[in-house]
Amino acid sequence: MSDVSSPKAPGTADHLMFRILPHLVLFAVLLLIWEMAVRTGIITSIIIPAPSKIIGAIWELYVTKGTIYRHFFITFTEAVVGFAIGAGVAVTLAVCSALWDPFKRYVSPYAIVLNVTPGIALTPIIIAWFGYGMGSKIALAAVISFFPIFVNTLTGLIQRDEDREELFRSIGATDAQIFRKLRVPAALPLLFAGLKIGLTTALIGAVVAEFAQATDGVGVLMSRFSFQLNMAASLATLLSMTVIGLILFYSMEFLDDRIVFWRRESRGAAASRAKARAWKSRMGQ
Amino acid sequence: MNVMASQPSKTDSVVGAQGLGKTFGGGAVVALEDASFDIRPGSFVSLVGPSGCGKSTLLRLIAGLIERTSGNLQVHGKEVTDPRTDVGMMFQKATLLDWRTAVENVLLPTEVSRAVTKEDQKNAAELLRMVGLKDFLFAFPSQLSGGMQQRVALARLLQTGADVLLLDEPFGALDEFTRERLNVELMRIVKEVQATTLFVTHNIAEAIFLADQVFVMTPRPGRIAKIVDVPFDRPRPLSIQTSPEFNTLVAEVRDILGEDH
DSSP: OOOOOOOOOTTTHHHHHHHHHHHHHHHHHHHHHHHHHHTTSOOTTTTTHHHHHHHHHHHHIIIIIIIIHHHHHHHHHHHHHHHHHHHHHHHHHHHHHHHOOHHHHHHHHHHHHHHHSOOGGGGHHHHHOOOSHHHHHHHHHHHHHHHHHHHHHHHHOOOOOOHHHHHHHHTTTOHHHHHHIHHHHHHHHHHHHHHHHHHHHHHHHOOOOHHHOOOOSSHHHHHHHHHHTTTHHHHHHHHHHHHHHHHHHHHHHHHHHHHHHOOOOOHHHHHHHHHHHHHHHHTTO | OOOOOOOOGGGGOOOEEEEEEEEEETTEEEEEEEEEEEEEOEEEEEOOHHHHHEHHHHHHHHHTTSSSSEEEEEEEEHHHHHHHTTTEEEEESOOOOSSOOOHHHHHHHHHSSSSSOHHHHHHHHHHHHHTOOOTTTTTOOGSHHHHHHHHHHHHHEEEEEEEEEEEEEETTTTTTHHHHHHHHHHHHHHEEETOOOEEEEEEEEHHHHHHHHEEEEEETTTEEEEEOOHHHHHHHHGGGGSSSSHHHHHHHHHHHHGOOO
């Protein structure tokens, strides 16, 4: 492959500005209308505070008082740990189900029952079991992130690619080799789709459990502000949840991009170069 | 009907079959009936015929992918029971693994049988050179054209080290020009590695152009209607296809296939 690094097309930066600028303008205009509506009294500031008030609340939460960080960290941890547990169990059960048909037959009904039962309705029970601390939040996050990961992984693993399986058989591959070298990699795109959904639902689980009963976390912080009718601080806290969600989602997106690189055209060239380098160092050229 | 090929001595046969048959659905569908032949070492055999004539079935039987229901079948004098390392197969679809580079795809057959050595890696790179892909060792399948993907599949087939190569319409999904070019290269390559080749196609001219022997097959039930010898030396130039002798053979095969084709 001719390894020509394409020079940046002239005006790329301008193009980016061109694409982003309209969004920024629109956003600024919306904020301005909102601000004016509150200041002129069309909207009562008790119900919806002005954007300037929300920005002030963010400033207070993050800079002058810094109250948010501890709660932010706690909720973030609950969601991630809950997700890790849910994902671990889901992937293990999916692999067992894919490898062994009777296992699938006996596990599936429970998975389906768990799915059709609204996971969030388990909140009081889980709090009774695990207490007011982080344990119950982690448990709820794990429970509701389980199902999308389980279903996606299992679907990915049991999809059959007859043509490639015939190729594997023709070169004398064992069932174990077909599973490891064909079925597992082929399932990765769906596994990651499941992980992305699961991670987002884990955050929902953590926050809902905090709403119900807790001493720390952004969910608690937000209920507290709402009870005090401090809408500006409440909305500022909501934005923190959005930030947690974005961090989680894009971390997974980043992994997806690199591990399931063959589904991303943009990643192909970089992956090729990495493979070429590894090959050359191994062959001592 | 009983068709007999010219019978070379037993020791001279790489693939031999006597009364070979395969039925599906407990005998309801006769995919292949009473096939008998001996294939000489290093020769190129084309299997030509319409859909349902049993040509793919015959190939899969030799590959050990399906079990015969009657008769006998030997490769290198040993009865075929399972897929084996001296027989390699290539399919109409490239069936590459999307997450592997070209050279990693070529190494797959080695990987499933033992630990890959540096020598294997050099060999795989050399094979990709042989099929004209020396600049694409580290390309992923999605970065390759259909013709290039089939070249990788061919290199992977050669990497198995098998000396009996089974090709099931390997270039059937490609455009006419690419297919012709790959056919010429295939002829050169199998000569170079001294492999015995069975090549399935439904194109009469292609079948004759490539082969020493053409098994003309007819459907319902699938069977070998006639084995036609092709007298030209291999490798051959594409221009041979316009010669009168070539076209006499085409007419002969077309005649055997009758209205079916």
